[in-house]
Amino acid sequence: MKETSVLCLLFLISLLSCKTNRARLTVSPSSSQLFKGDFVSLSCEEDDSSAGWTLRRNTSKRQRTQCGSTWGKPAGSSCNITLMIPQDSGVYWCESREGPISNMVNLTVTGGSVILQSPVLPVMEGDDVTLLCKTKTTPSNLPAAFYKDGSLIRKQPTGHMTIQHVSRSDEGLYKCD
């Protein structure tokens, strides 16, 4: 098998109809898959007050740890992680003292050389979603093949693919090589 196809990674797109009367966790850059060494900024945003939201995460090693404890650097209502490592992979969420929690975001950090970059969940029905097959070392304009649930769906000369007006029928496991 060619090296590139060995290194392809899976990504799950899931559509949620989302009621937002609570905090929302946003991730910048908006990607669930990151390269080792990437910078990421996570923000707890909400409509009304800005009272006491804490960013927490579960990784395979430790649960419910808070930004600023053993990882991350608090920056106002954000948390910056400067050099992501594979051990930072896990589920992240914002939590208030009163209990309510935000959406959860899975971040996966790879030491490999190819990722499929896609927006952080949730994707809203009707949105246009662009998937980018990205390599660590070269500019992201290499030809790429995109697969959904194991079947080839598109070959794109520029390495990115836009799904227009996504709907539930677009849910699935996507990968690229």
Ligand SMILES: *[C@@H]1O[C@H](CO)[C@@H](O)[C@H](O)[C@H]1NC(C)=O
């Ligand atoms: C995080 O870990 C705790 C303790 O194991 C568990 O109760 C909680 O459901 C986990 N949260 C998420 C979002 O996975």
Ligand SMILES: *[C@@H]1O[C@H](CO)[C@@H](O)[C@H](O)[C@H]1NC(C)=O
């Ligand atoms: C956190 O990241 C944001 C966005 O890149 C930046 O503006 C801010 O200066 C950073 N803060 C710290 C404390 O690193």
Ligand SMILES: *[C@@H]1O[C@H](CO)[C@@H](O)[C@H](O)[C@H]1NC(C)=O
């Ligand atoms: C995060 O990943 C876990 C394990 O793969 C999965 O069970 C969960 O549904 C994911 N959560 C989100 C919000 O994508």
